[in-house]
Amino acid sequence: MTPRGQAPVRAAGCVLWRRSRDGGLEICLVHRPRYDDWSYPKGKLKRGETPLEAALREVLEETGHHCVPGAALPTARYTVNGRPKVVSYWAAEATDGAFVPGDEVDRLAWLSPAAAHNRLTRPGDRIQLTAFLNTVPTT
Numbered sequence: 408m409t410p411r412g413q414a415p416v417r418a419a420g421c422v423l424w425r426r427s428r429d430g431g432l433e434i435c436l437v438h439r440p441r442y443d444d445w446s447y448p449k450g451k452l453k454r455g456e457t458p459l460e461a462a463l464r465e466v467l468e469e470t471g472h473h474c475v476p477g478a479a480l481p482t483a484r485y486t487v488n489g490r491p492k493v494v495s496y497w498a499a500e501a502t503d504g505a506f507v508p509g510d511e512v513d514r515l516a517w518l519s520p521a522a523a524h525n526r527l528t529r530p531g532d533r534i535q536l537t538a539f540l541n542t543v544p545t546t
Contacts (some may be wrong), residue, residue, distance in 0.1 A: 413513045415484075415491040418448020419462035421499035422539040423474055425517065432543060434523035434536065435501065438514035439471050444528035445516070447535065449494055458495040469512045472504030477540040496535045498542060 423435035436445045450465040452458060459476060466474050478497035484493050506515040518526060520540055524533055 408466050408524055416487065416492045417452045417458070418494040419452060419458040419465065419496070420494060421462050421474060421476070421482060421497050422445045422447055422535050423466055423472065423499050423501050424539070424543070425501040427517075432520055432540075433517040434520055434539075435466045435470060435472070435524055436518060437512045438516070439511060440513045440526060441511070444529075445526045446528060446532055447496070448512075449496075451518060455520045459497065461496055462499070463496065466499060467504070468482055470501075470515055472502065472538045474499035474501050478539075480538045480542075481530060482542050483535070485531060493545055 419544065423431050425435075427433050435448065437448050438492050440446050448466045448469040450461065450468070452461040456464070462476065463476060466472060477500060480496040480498060482493060484491065486492065508514065521535065525531055525538055527536070
């Protein structure tokens, strides 16, 4: 419980990535029309679900891609509508899949790390990108 007595909202997500044809990195960001923001695929945990299970489920639901989880990334902690929120993150390499726009996520972009850094709506989300870039495989 938090000092205010409210249990934090628990969520999880991934910095989803893939290699471009030329071997460079591409980072997946999703656009959520409800908030008109660009962020990583993420969402709230369901009852009985671990954070990693939730992160992988959210990636599939929001991007249509399966992925292989990698290193844990820094946890985000912030307040939404006066309630604390804790979001666990992992690096995850995209394997197969295809994006289909929906009500929750209407656009998806595969961007270079620099472009992803600039497109992220919430400046705090850049912490996970920086941590990811320090752990990403070089080959």
